[in-house]
Amino acid sequence: MIFATLEHILTHISFSIISIVILIHLMNLLVYEIEGLRNSSERGMIATFFSITGFLVIRWISSGHFPLSNLYESLIFLSWSFSIIHMIPYLGNHKKDLSAIIAPSAMFTQGFATSSISTEIHQPTILVPALQSQWLMMHVSMMLLSYAALLCGSLLSVAFIVITFQKNIDSFLKKKNLLSLRKSFLFGEIESLNEKESVLKKTSFLSFKDFYKHRLIHRLDFLSYRVINLGFTFLTVGILSGAVWANEAWGSYWNWDPKETWAFITWTIFAIYLHTRTNPKMQDQGTNSAFVASIGFFLIWICYFGINLLGIGFHSYGSFQ
Numbered sequence: 539m540i541f542a543t544l545e546h547i548l549t550h551i552s553f554s555i556i557s558i559v560i561l562i563h564l565m566n567l568l569v570y571e572i573e574g575l576r577n578s579s580e581r582g583m584i585a586t587f588f589s590i591t592g593f594l595v596i597r598w599i600s601s602g603h604f605p606l607s608n609l610y611e612s613l614i615f616l617s618w619s620f621s622i623i624h625m626i627p628y629l630g631n632h633k634k635d636l637s638a639i640i641a642p643s644a645m646f647t648q649g650f651a652t653s654s655i656s657t658e659i660h661q662p663t664i665l666v667p668a669l670q671s672q673w674l675m676m677h678v679s680m681m682l683l684s685y686a687a688l689l690c691g692s693l694l695s696v697a698f699i700v701i702t703f704q705k706n707i708d709s710f711l712k713k714k715n716l717l718s719l720r721k722s723f724l725f726g727e728i729e730s731l732n733e734k735e736s737v738l739k740k741t742s743f744l745s746f747k748d749f750y751k752h753r754l755i756h757r758l759d760f761l762s763y764r765v766i767n768l769g770f771t772f773l774t775v776g777i778l779s780g781a782v783w784a785n786e787a788w789g790s791y792w793n794w795d796p797k798e799t800w801a802f803i804t805w806t807i808f809a810i811y812l813h814t815r816t817n818p819k820m821q822d823q824g825t826n827s828a829f830v831a832s833i834g835f836f837l838i839w840i841c842y843f844g845i846n847l848l849g850i851g852f853h854s855y856g857s858f859q
Contacts, residue, residue: 541600545593549614549652552589555582556645563638583637586644587621594618601662606678607669610659613651615679619686620644623765636761639693643686673783680776681801685838687769688808692835694762695828701755702825759824763815766831770808777801800841807834 559582593614597605605611620640652660665674780798781791792798807830815827 541596544596545600548589548593548596549648552586552593552617553645553648553652555586555589556641556648558582559586559637559641560645563641579637579641583621583624583641587618587625590614590618590621590648597662603665604675604679605662606674606682607663607665608659610651612678612682613647616682616686617644617648617651619683620647620690622683623687623690623768626768636690636694636765639690639697643689643693668787671783671786673779673786677776677779677783680772680779684769684772684776685842687765687772688804688834688838691762691764691766691769692831692838694758694765695831696835698755698758698762698824698828699832701758702828705752705755755824759828762828762831766808766811770805770812773801773805773808777805796844797841800837800844804834804837804841807837 559579562579562582594605597611597614601607606615620643624636624640780801784793784798785791811827811830811834814830815824
């Protein structure tokens with residue numbers, strides 16, 4: 539009873555903190571960017587990490603096994619994975635862009651886990667025989683960490699595509715306006731110096747906006763590549779450890795189970811992403827690889843939820859039923 543109460547408190551604390559972090563990001567985006575609020579959002583992500591960590595530790599103690607035995611526990615672990623990715627020092631000084639992606643993702647997964655899944659699944663249970671292995675922690679944790687990193691990287695790629703598309707439209711409209719201004723000048727339709735000054739001001743403002751968007755696009759491309767690279771490493775380790783576990787449990791390294799098949803498809807898509815991102819012969823590497831990553835975003839959800847919805851195959855223990 540005490541463990542269940544503590545779990546309930548910690549999940550509500552972490553969910554509330556994430557909601558505040560999202561509100562801070564919206565205020566910085568829509569109103570005015572305040573340095574103190576940005577620092578508060580960073581501290582909020584750290585507090586979220588420790589809250590979910592506390593939940594997982596308590597769940598581990600109360601159930602007697604690592605909390606990855608059902609869909610509810612895996613969703614909470616996925617939410618924790620989002621927060622831990624934000625804490626990785628390897629990502630450098632790009633935490634602001636990453637936090638804007640991580641906070642809503644963590645809130646969505648945690649909200650879905652606590653409100654959309656039957657309360658019966660919330661209760662800790664004894665591990666089924668197939669999960670009673672030392673490979674449980676290694677395989678499932680690596681897969682969920684890879685899902686979190688790849689989802690974040692894919693969302694950053696989607697943002698890259700949107701902003702690049704918007705920048706191209708702005709550049710096209712800007713060229714049209716400059717052409718019309720040039721024609722007007724040739725035909726003597728510019729009447730005063732004041733009008734010229736206003737045109738120059740608008741042009742300089744557009745140049746500043748273009749420079750800002752160019753820097754933002756470069757940051758998103760760089761950050762998405764690093765996060766996806768990290769997630770691909772986790773996914774590779776997860777698949778390899780799963781193959782060893784499968785041989786131990788079922789006598790074969792690979793059985794083309796639906797979950798295994800979709801994991802292989804996901805791995806292939808992100809391998810293509812890394813190839814297009816690093817191949818110097820590919821023109822417009824950033825845009826092409828971003829489109830590949832956006833496809834990978836949907837494949838991850840199919841891989842994660844597809845078998846859970848259908849409840850088939852060797853991995854059906856994590857289903858909604």
